[in-house]
Amino acid sequence: MALHIDRKDQFPIPTWAEKQLDLIDKEQEAEANSSKLAGTAASVSPSTRRTLQAAGYALTGLVLSQCRTGMGGRVVGEFTPDPAISAAGTDEKLRLGSHGIRVGDVVRVNTVTSGAAKNKEKEKSGDGARDGPEGVVTRVSDKAAWIAFGQKGMGRPKDEDEAIEQLWSKKLWILKLANDVTYRRMKQTMTKLKEMKQKAYTNFIEIAFGHSSTSRPEYNMDEVQFVDPSLNDSQKHAICFALASKDLALIHGPPGTGKTHTLIELILQLVQRKQRVLVCGPSNISVDNIVERLAPTKVLVVRIGHPARLLPSVLDHSLEVLTQTSDAGGIVKDVRKEIDAKQASIRKTKTGRERKAIYNDLKSLRQEFRERESKCVHDLVRESSVALATLHGAGGHQLKQQQFDVMIIDEASQALEAQCWIPLISAKKVILAGDHLQLPPTVKFKEPVKGAKKSSGKETKDSDSATTTNPEDNKWTQNVSLETTLFDRLLSMHGSEVKTMLTTQYRMHEKIMNFPSDQLYESKLIAAEAVKARLLIDLPYDVEDTDDTREPLVLWDTQGGDFPEKSETNDIGNKEALLGESKSNEMEAMVVARHVDNLVDAGVRPEDIAVITPYNGQLAVLSQMLRERYPDLELGSVDGFQGREKEAIVVSLVRSNDEHEVGFLRDKRRLNVAMTRPKRHLCVCGDSETLGRSGVKFLKDWMSFLEEHADLRYPDAGDLLQSSA
C-alpha cells in the first residue's frame, strides 16, 4: 500500500539545506567557544597551557626526539618529555604527565616562545607567534606521543618538511584541535543539495523530502537462504524487508537486539546478489565493529580512513595498508623508499642550499607518490564488494567516482542528518539502522524553539546535557533542527511503510527489560531464553548468594531530604569555563559506594560493574570516592555509556530538591540508555519524591514501576556518614 504524502509535508529542499548550513555554522561556533580553543594561538601563558592539559585539550613540556616516514608517506614525529623541565634525577622525568590526548586526535604542535622571542616574532609576522604543523596522534604511551603529519585537507603549512624541521631542539606543546573536516564536508554537501537542480534529484532524495512516496515491500521469507542459522525471526524479517525495499528501509534495533548482527547477514546477502555496498557509521568504532565481523567471511572488504584511527584488528583491511601490501601497491612502495632515503639525508646536509635541493626533490617525489597512490586506491576500491568509512570519511577523495548499489548507515540515530547526506547525496537505495528512542548525537548549539515553554532559571543551568528536545514533539515540517536526525524524520514521514523492528533482545534479565519495553517499545521486546532469568549469582565464577546477587532490580530510594543535590562549580579559574557547571550529590554517592562494596564483597568482579550518572559533577565525586578503591570498576556518564553493557549497572540519578526539578533527566531517551545497559543487575539510586513529582510522566511511571517491582531499600544518612568518618 502506497502512503499518501500530503502537500504540506513536501519540504522545499533549498530552504531546508540553507537552514542546515546556518545551523552547522552555529554549531561549529558553539563548539569552538565551549572549548575556548578558537583563539588559542601558540603564545598562551604557561598556566593556561597547564589548564588546557588538565581539561584534556593539551600536552605540554615536550621535545621532538625522532622522525620517520609512516604510512601514506607521512612524517611521524615522536614527542617525549623535555628533560630540562622534568624532575631531575627521578624516573619521573621520562614520563608524560596525566593528559587527555588520545590516538586519532587532530593536534597542532606549537613552539613555546620566551617573552623576548615572542616580541621578536610579533615584530616579524605582525600577528603573534606562528602556529606549528598539524597532525594526527598515532600512538600514545606513558613516555611519548607519536604524531603523523600531513593528512590531506587538514590545512597544513605550505611546506611541511620545513615546518617539522623547525621543531628540532625547541620546547614544544601539543594542542588538540576541533576537527573541522567534518564541518567542511557537511557544508559542502548541504551547499550541493541547496544548489541541485530539481531534475537531478535521485529517487531517494525525493522520498527523503516527501516529494514522492514509497510503499512497504512484499517478500517471501522462504526464498532467502540465510548464511547464519542462529538469526531470530525478527532479524530474518528485517533482512528480507531490506532486501525487498526499492529505495529505503529503516531497521529499528532496540537495545541488545542484534542490529549489527543483522546488518552483517544483510551485507552478505547483498554481496551474494552482486550488489556493491557502502557501509558507514558516525564513529570509527561503529564502522570497525562491522569490519571486524566481516573479516572472517570471504567478502572483499576495504576500510577507508586514517590508520591511526582504526582498531588494530581491522588494519589488514585498511585502504592505506592495502596500498602497501597488495600487488598493486608495489609500485607505490618504491617511491616511498625513495622518500625515506631523501628524508634521512636532510640531517646530513651542511648548507642551506643542499637542504633546499632536497626539499625540492621531496616535493616532486611526494607528488609522484600521490599520483601512483591515487590510481592504486581507485583500483582497490573498485575491486572490493564492500567499502566502509565513517560518514564524513565517505566524503574523501577515495570514494569520488565510485558507484554503489546500496548504502547502509549503522547507528544512524546517532548521526547528524547533514552528516548522513555526505554519502547519501548520490545514493540509489538506503538502509538505516538505529534506535531513535536512545540518545541522538550531541549538539551544543540550542535554538530556542518557538512557542516552547520557558524553563526556570535553575533548570537551564544543567550543563552536561547533550539535548533535551524530544523528536516526537518536534515535527520536521515545523522545525528544522540539528537534533532531529534523518532516522527520526523518515520515520515520522513514512512510518511503518519503511520500518521494521528487531524484537528479541540478548542482553537484559526480563525484569530489567519490562519497563523500557512497555513504555517505549510497544511491549514488543522479548528476552532471549539464554538471558531472561540470568542473575549475578549465575556468573561463571564464584559469587555468594546475597540479597543483591539474587535480585535483578534494586531501588535505593533517597527521599526525605537527607540526600540533597548541590550545584557543582569548578574552582580552577579558566577550567570552569572549559569544564562547565554541573550537579552532584555526595550523600547519594555514598549510597552508590555502599552498593558497589556489597557487590564486590559478594564476589562480583569490579570489571563486571559500571557506575553511571547523567551529571559530570557527580561523576567527579564518584571518581574521587571509588577510583582508587576499585581501579577496574567502570565509571562513566550515561551519554558516554550508550552502546555499552555490563553485568551490573549502578545508576546515580543525583536530583533531589524541594522544587522537584529534574533538569535533563526529563529526556526519556537518556533514561532509556541508563536503564538498558545491564545484563543481570540494575541498581537505581535516586529520590523517588523529586523524580515522581517532577511532572514528567515517564519518570513518575518509572518510580511507580520500581516501587512495585524492584527490591526497595532506604539508606540511613547517619549510618553512611558514620562509616565514612
Ligand SMILES: Nc1ncnc2c1ncn2[C@@H]1O[C@H](COP(=O)(O)OP(=O)(O)OP(=O)(O)O)[C@@H](O)[C@H]1O
Ligand atoms: N540471533 C541471535 N542469536 C544469538 N545471539 C544473538 C543473536 N543476535 C544477536 N545476538 C547477540 O546479541 C548481542 C548484541 O548483538 P549486536 O552487537 O549485534 O547488537 P546491537 O543491537 O548492534 O547492539 P546495541 O544494542 O548495543 O546497539 C551480541 O552478543 C550478539 O552475539
